[in-house]
Amino acid sequence: MQQRIAELIGAYAEQGFHRTGTAVDRQSAEWLAEEVRKIGLEPALEAFSLSRVDPVRASLAVKGRTIEGLPLFDGGFTGSKGVSGRLGPVDSDAAIGLAELPPNAAEEGAMGEARRRNHHRAIVGVTHAARPGLCPSNADSFRSPFGPPVLQVASEEASFLTACAVAGAEAVLTAHVERTPAEAVNVVATVSGIDRDAAPVVVMTPRSGWWGCASERGGGIACWLEIMRAMRDAEPARNVVFVASSGHELGHLGIDNFIERRPGIVPAAKAWIHLGANIGAAQGPGNNVQASDDEMEAMLAEAMTKAGLAIDNRRPRGLTPRGEAENVHRGGGRYMSLIGNNALFHNTADRGPSVIDADVIARFGRVFAAIAASLARV
Numbered sequence: 001m002q003q004r005i006a007e008l009i010g011a012y013a014e015q016g017f018h019r020t021g022t023a024v025d026r027q028s029a030e031w032l033a034e035e036v037r038k039i040g041l042e043p044a045l046e047a048f049s050l051s052r053v054d055p056v057r058a059s060l061a062v063k064g065r066t067i068e069g070l071p072l073f074d075g076g077f078t079g080s081k082g083v084s085g086r087l088g089p090v091d092s093d094a095a096i097g098l099a100e101l102p103p104n105a106a107e108e109g110a111m112g113e114a115r116r117r118n119h120h121r122a123i124v125g126v127t128h129a130a131r132p133g134l135c136p137s138n139a140d141s142f143r144s145p146f147g148p149p150v151l152q153v154a155s156e157e158a159s160f161l162t163a164c165a166v167a168g169a170e171a172v173l174t175a176h177v178e179r180t181p182a183e184a185v186n187v188v189a190t191v192s193g194i195d196r197d198a199a200p201v202v203v204m205t206p207r208s209g210w211w212g213c214a215s216e217r218g219g220g221i222a223c224w225l226e227i228m229r230a231m232r233d234a235e236p237a238r239n240v241v242f243v244a245s246s247g248h249e250l251g252h253l254g255i256d257n258f259i260e261r262r263p264g265i266v267p268a269a270k271a272w273i274h275l276g277a278n279i280g281a282a283q284g285p286g287n288n289v290q291a292s293d294d295e296m297e298a299m300l301a302e303a304m305t306k307a308g309l310a311i312d313n314r315r316p317r318g319l320t321p322r323g324e325a326e327n328v329h330r331g332g333g334r335y336m337s338l339i340g341n342n343a344l345f346h347n348t349a350d351r352g353p354s355v356i357d358a359d360v361i362a363r364f365g366r367v368f369a370a371i372a373a374s375l376a377r378v
Contacts, residue, residue: 002358009218021182045185048257052182062171071175072150073139082174090114101125106137115147122173130343142250149175184246191231198238205275206248215355219279226365236376266331276323276339280361284343286312290321
């Protein structure tokens, strides 16, 4: 199983940048559909539309340097000439603000407040994560963008840009994009149960992201297929529905479409299994459990303990979970969810065989396969 997992994730990561609605995203969907066919199921590609953001030029020109970056996809954008003005901290009156930006924190802290106040003409966000690099935030408000243009740049630029901001250096920020009507797809398959009218078990994992996403998305996709393989031979009492969704980095567009196509499925399902980010990541690993209730959490915790898999954090009951489990939580569904830690989360360096632990991913695959079989029996 470990070799199969390593080869699968290697193939996924080599496809390119997995951004929603791109040619790579479509190619990856067709590749994954073929993997489903190899297991013996017939997948469906369920399409949804979006206005894709295609960066044309994303840079900051300051003190004789041009620093390349990536716009925040749920903020404003500039024209081709960009915006110019003095660079300063986000709590200043400078035309262009400067703030630190941890991954997926663009609506929080000083950055979130500056975006909501909208008093800068533009903002530079220096991404900050466990490892150096450009680690962009997801566009959680993709459907309802707000605030000024935000250019995300690599952490290595922090010292230089801080000095520029202190000096009030003149700068030009460009976040010029084109909007392209596009289509993305979810990959969906079903293992039919004996009673097809019984409430289904739903197994979901995202398959899109900013870069190659080997350790961010690879473990979830591998587990998704291993559960499918196990359910094929299990003769479940109820349907087990599998969805690998695009649109993850754009406010969970894909899982929203999956749910919209199936009115009432969120509370009606027997349970949802969410295979989140970073499962089996080898760099800075850790396991975070999220669940709707004590029973769901205990089922996952017991299975992980038996498999020798540690739980590093349990999300307190009542807090909104991360990832697509949020969509189920808000809809009143029952769920269990696993999200890992990862020093290369959203990092361009998330590629190559050293970023995953195939043994850990295999153990999680067996854990979730056993849980899915148990939930589908009764």
